[in-house]
Amino acid sequence: MKFLEEKFVPLAARIGSQRHLVAIRDAFVVIMPVTIVGAIAVLINNIQGVFAKNGLNIVSIQEGYTNFIKTTGIQDVMTAVNKGSINMMAVLLVVTLGYQMAKGLNGDGIATSVVGLTCYLGLAPAVQTLTNSYKWAEEATNVDVLTADVASGGLAANKLDSGGMFVGMILTMIVSEIFVRLSRNDKLKITLPDGVPPAVAGSFSVLIPAIITVILVVATGVYIDKLSGMDLWTIVQKFVSAPLNSVADTLGTAVLVYFLINFLWVFGLHGANIVGSVTTPIFTPLLLENTQAYEAGKTGTEIPNVVHGVGVFSVIGGSGSTLGLIIAVLIFGKVQAERTVIGISIAPGLFEINEPVIFGVPIVMNPVYMLPFIAGPTILAALSYILMDMGIIERVCLSAPWVTPPILYQFLATGGGIKAAIFTAIEIVGLTVLWMPFVMISNKQNASKE
Template sequence: MQSFIAFMEKHFLPVAAKIGNQRHLVAIRDAFAYTMPLMILGAFATLINNLPIPGYIDLMNSIFSEKLKDGTFIWTKLGGNLWSGTFAVLGVMIAFLVAFNLAKSYKSSAVAAGIVSLGSFYAVGGASGMDSTGLFIALIVAIISVEIFRRLEANPHLVIKMPDSVPPAVATSFAALLPAMITMTIFGLITTFFNAAHVENIVLAFYKAVQEPFMGMANSYPTALLIAFITPFLWFFGLHGANMIDPFMQTINAPAITANLAALKAGKEIPYIVNKPLFDSFVNMGGTGVTISLIIAIWIFARKNKAYMTVSSLSFAPGLFNINEPLTFGLPIVLNPILFVPYILAPMVCITIAYFATASGFMPACTVMAPWVTPPIIGGVIATASWQGGLIAAINIVVAVLIYSPFVYMATQMQMKKDAATAQA
């Protein structure tokens, strides 16, 4: 194990660290972080309109019986209106926010870059993909538009300088005028070329050709297993695994949640099992590695290990809200060869249980994005809007405790022998 760790530190960590700090991935990650509160709100709003409880819809219709001209009950409009302001404009928000964050990292005009990206997104047909349908195109347009815009902005011949007496906001807008016009014209020409090739809408064509098939591939059990493996694997070496794979998770998560909510609203079978709530509520309980179970295992099997008991007791309160940095670096889990196997194995077993519990129909698919700080078991109930979700989360905690227990016991025995040898010396 020590030779393996040394090999990984020498050959793997430098590459992984560069990937984790790659500015484009960081910009995507931060953009989705900004939209997370709205996505949670939109999911809850849709759930209120379509709560999967027998008789719920009929009860609400009888209490709030007033209808609109189109025949819909007026009580459902709140959820619909909130949807319109959240998931329905996700692509638009991402087009702006990714460009804003990326330009900011380049120390370029962030607001101007965001506006140019937004305009360019509409220039390629973004009006038909303002929701998660246009998400991938929004990401591509945001990145490319910033790379073009910042280079043009750096060209002194393309910058219109205003007198010092002009207000800063006006001066900034004129400085970005020509770079913005050129950037948007490029995207307009690209769209025109596609139109000439009889591609009426780039966004919809891309969705059907690439994004939709990719979502199907990402919904598979092997993908879920890989994600469950890679996050704790990176964390073991001290790298923030969740942040590093978050751009990938979000690109499959937002469309999956949107499709699941649309299916729930239409009364159809929910199509996507693999999404972020599945990991947040059934795997990352206590934090990456199902570490709430590690704390429980320590309380049961490591009472004589004072260091483990002290750290786990201090880590319980944050762990209850899925924050495990005190445990990860205090125990530590990072570069701890004894805990390497259970730390990797527990998430993979838990995602397996959750995946097949959903695939078998025992547990509903996740349709609600509960805040990631939602305590274990409660998160499972909220994410699936069912008691079965809470039960599967509880089962996962117990299973993970069983996985961690022999290794915690081993660590305790080794520490006791070490303490005895120290005392004898």
């Protein structure tokens, strides 16, 4: 325990406060509402799949709902909402990450966002228009046409959505580091008279740094493409995204992530923020890929990814899955101080907010409650991964609001998964049983203090 407190915990705290990871985490937090809006739009357009033949088998409801959203125009509205949110995730991330990076460097957030977006869009490969006489192999399913004489000037959608998020993160961090540092150089600033409006003066102040940054970064990207024959998106997908995803979407990763989150919490560190700063950039594209598959009508194991959805089933009532503790104390608890804290924590706990429990019971540095706090979510992470991987419960494909109460949350996140909702109800019972003996131990230990 002493070794962990002196060596591991400080290291984890430093990782959690590393400015690039903090900027990425905060950028994702900013775009979270838009992600949820897009997920809701996808859900509204596809929720009727619950009543399909391979679901509840009430085809009349499925067909009636589909006809309703088509004739009323709701489907078109939701499609447009999705197009501007989930289908633009890379663009939104570039803007918010540029701002957060600049904030960490004490730079101009708006200017950094604009410069980062300029570089990103400037390097995005153009969509090409094919002539009627163009032919390719019959077995080809995806053809990239790079001939400049047929370029339409548009941008491919898969360079703007989740497929471009890794490129967006890497490129924006590089642009931010260069631009903010150049902006600090007084020799590169153009100073205008005092009578000039502040907005105009501010623009001219960063004009030269912006010119240098954009030309330098875009030129580098263009020449990399010319020399390697691969654009940045292809390079990142081949050497970064694919290796990370292959390692990330495993049972071992799921167990390790949720063990670390709760292990850090028992030492008073915000485990979700620390671990999330590393996992969010990897897991978010996996979730968005599942959203696209769900929107395309895929179900079950046709939904490609598993690991990102483990958190939906492993955080029941907040980190540590403390809803089980709340119920166990209400039924078996005899320590008045604990019952008082739990009474206050019921409503927040139903909405996944459990700081009152963690710091009020407390869980932090509590040798009795540390074990179930760590073990509960870790077991659920392993179990839910296995069940989703085998297709026994539905896979998570939508970003539901994290404050949604349990069972409803899992139902929405899986696009109307009945089996997922039932599994969550079973989880709550199991968590209560897990916490029960530790509540009784706490009763005995505190009996003399009451």
